[in-house]
Amino acid sequence: MAHLNSSLVLFLFLLLHLFHTAIARGGESHSGFVDNSYAAASRRHLSEENHFKKLDNLAHGYMTNSDLEKAMKAFHGRCSRISRIYSIGKSVFGVPLWAMEISNRPGKEEAKPAFKFIGNVHGDEPVGRELLLLLANWLCDHYMKDPLATLIVDNVHLHILPSMNPDGFSLRRRGNANNIDLNRDFPDQFFKINNDLTERQPETKAIMNWIKSIRFTASASLHGGALVANYPWDGTQDKSKSYYACPDDETFRYMAKLYSESHYNMSQSQEFKAGITNGALWYPIYGGMQDWNYIYGGCFELTLEISDNKWPPANELHTIWQYNKKSMLHLVASLVKSGVHGRVFSSDCGEPLPASIAIKGMNYTIKASETLADYHRLLAPEHQYEVIASMPGYKTRSTTINMGEDPMTVDFILEPINSYLPHQLCNRSSINILEVVAKPHFQAALILMLVLTFLFFLMKRKAISNHFRGRKQRRVSAV
Structure with missing residues (x-):
C-alpha cells in the first residue's frame, strides 16, 4: 500500500x-x-x-475600452460641428478600432493636409489613449478662442485613433490578442517578413487600409518607456546598430526637434542629444509602422516616446498631458506653418492633374490628390530646394524655392507633350456628358425638347410671315 x-x-x-x-x-x-x-x-x-x-x-483611473468608446461618442455629441466618429476596422477580439476626425468640415475632401495620431500600439503603453482624448477635448473647448486651436481645426484634417491595440490593453500585455507585436507586423523594406497578407494581424490591416483611404501628410504614434522623438530609418540593411538616414533626414530631424523643444523637458535628455534619435541608431527594428508609413503611404511619421514609465499611475496623467500638449499641437500645426503646398493643373483645359512631386537630389516622391490635385510637402526650413512636378503625357516643370520659416505655395501648370491631341483628362467632361446622353430617359426628354423646339419654330415662322403680309397690304393701300 x-x-x-x-x-x-x-x-x-x-x-x-x-x-x-x-x-x-x-x-x-x-x-x-x-x-x-x-x-x-x-x-x-x-x-x-x-x-x-x-x-x-x-489601470485604475484609466479608461477601459468601453469607457474609451463612450468618451469618444460623448466628445462627438458635444463637438459635432467640428468632428465625426468612425471605425477603421476591428481587433482580433472584435473590438471596433474607433477613430475621430477633427476639422471645420469633417468628412469633406478639401485641398488641406491631413494628420493622424495613433495611441496604444502596444497594449501595456496606455498613456497615449488618455492624452489623445485630452487633445481632442482641448481643441473643442478652445476652437475660435485660441489661435492655435483655430488654425488646426480650420486648416488641417486631424484624425485620432486613441487605441490601435484594445485587446492588448485588456490583457495588460505588449502584443495583441494573438500576442503579436503590432509594431513589427508591417511590410519591411529590407527583409521579406510580413509579406504574406493572410498572416498579418487585423489591426495592422486596418491601419494599412486607412492609409489607402486617406492621404495623410504626416503622423505620429504615441509610446511609453522613454522620453524621445524617434525618426526613420528604424532599421538597417545589415542589421547593425548605426545611424541610417532616410531621404528626408533633414526634415525628420526638424520635425523631431520641433516636438522635443516644445516639450517640457524632452530636449534636456541626458540619453538622447536634443531629445531626438534616429531609430536604427537607438536599436534597429524591422516591420515597424513608422518606416512603412513613409515608404508606402507618403506619410512622414514620428514614433514619440512620451513617458519614461510605460504605465504610470493615473494621477500622473494630467502632468504628462501638460508636458506634451504644446508639442502635440505644434507638430500638427507644422503641416500648415511650414513646407511647400500647391496644386497642379493642365494648361490646355485647366483640369487638376494628380502629378508626382519630387525634390531634386532626394530619392522620394509624393503624389498630388486624384481629384483636387493638391499636394503638401514637408521640408526643413533654411534650405534651397528645386521642386519638380511630373505627369505622364505632360512636360515636366520645376522651380527653385528658398525655404524660410514660413510655408510656401507653388502651383504648377503642365503642358501636354502633344497639345494638338485631345488628352484623356481634358475629355472627362465630354465623357460624362456622353454617359448622361446614353441614358434612355434622357434621350426621350431630348427628343421631346427637339419636337417642341421644331413646333415653336414653325409657329414663329408663320407669325413672321403674317406680319410681313399685313405690312405689304397696308403699304399698297397707302399708295
Missing part, C-alpha cells in the same frame, strides 16, 4: 510538472524561449501573474 501511495504521489508530481511546462511554452510561443525547468516555469508564471496584478492595479 505504501509503495502504491508513493507511486501515486510521483505520478501526480510528474503530471503537475508537465502542466507547468505546457503553460510556459504557450506563454512564450512568440519569443522563441522555452524553459523546461519546473522551478523556472513556476517562477515565471508567478512573475507574470504578479506583473498582471500590478498593471491591473495601475
Whole structure:
C-alpha cells in the first residue's frame, strides 16, 4: 500500500510538472524561449501573474475600452460641428478600432493636409489613449478662442485613433490578442517578413487600409518607456546598430526637434542629444509602422516616446498631458506653418492633374490628390530646394524655392507633350456628358425638347410671315 501511495504521489508530481511546462511554452510561443525547468516555469508564471496584478492595479483611473468608446461618442455629441466618429476596422477580439476626425468640415475632401495620431500600439503603453482624448477635448473647448486651436481645426484634417491595440490593453500585455507585436507586423523594406497578407494581424490591416483611404501628410504614434522623438530609418540593411538616414533626414530631424523643444523637458535628455534619435541608431527594428508609413503611404511619421514609465499611475496623467500638449499641437500645426503646398493643373483645359512631386537630389516622391490635385510637402526650413512636378503625357516643370520659416505655395501648370491631341483628362467632361446622353430617359426628354423646339419654330415662322403680309397690304393701300 505504501509503495502504491508513493507511486501515486510521483505520478501526480510528474503530471503537475508537465502542466507547468505546457503553460510556459504557450506563454512564450512568440519569443522563441522555452524553459523546461519546473522551478523556472513556476517562477515565471508567478512573475507574470504578479506583473498582471500590478498593471491591473495601475489601470485604475484609466479608461477601459468601453469607457474609451463612450468618451469618444460623448466628445462627438458635444463637438459635432467640428468632428465625426468612425471605425477603421476591428481587433482580433472584435473590438471596433474607433477613430475621430477633427476639422471645420469633417468628412469633406478639401485641398488641406491631413494628420493622424495613433495611441496604444502596444497594449501595456496606455498613456497615449488618455492624452489623445485630452487633445481632442482641448481643441473643442478652445476652437475660435485660441489661435492655435483655430488654425488646426480650420486648416488641417486631424484624425485620432486613441487605441490601435484594445485587446492588448485588456490583457495588460505588449502584443495583441494573438500576442503579436503590432509594431513589427508591417511590410519591411529590407527583409521579406510580413509579406504574406493572410498572416498579418487585423489591426495592422486596418491601419494599412486607412492609409489607402486617406492621404495623410504626416503622423505620429504615441509610446511609453522613454522620453524621445524617434525618426526613420528604424532599421538597417545589415542589421547593425548605426545611424541610417532616410531621404528626408533633414526634415525628420526638424520635425523631431520641433516636438522635443516644445516639450517640457524632452530636449534636456541626458540619453538622447536634443531629445531626438534616429531609430536604427537607438536599436534597429524591422516591420515597424513608422518606416512603412513613409515608404508606402507618403506619410512622414514620428514614433514619440512620451513617458519614461510605460504605465504610470493615473494621477500622473494630467502632468504628462501638460508636458506634451504644446508639442502635440505644434507638430500638427507644422503641416500648415511650414513646407511647400500647391496644386497642379493642365494648361490646355485647366483640369487638376494628380502629378508626382519630387525634390531634386532626394530619392522620394509624393503624389498630388486624384481629384483636387493638391499636394503638401514637408521640408526643413533654411534650405534651397528645386521642386519638380511630373505627369505622364505632360512636360515636366520645376522651380527653385528658398525655404524660410514660413510655408510656401507653388502651383504648377503642365503642358501636354502633344497639345494638338485631345488628352484623356481634358475629355472627362465630354465623357460624362456622353454617359448622361446614353441614358434612355434622357434621350426621350431630348427628343421631346427637339419636337417642341421644331413646333415653336414653325409657329414663329408663320407669325413672321403674317406680319410681313399685313405690312405689304397696308403699304399698297397707302399708295
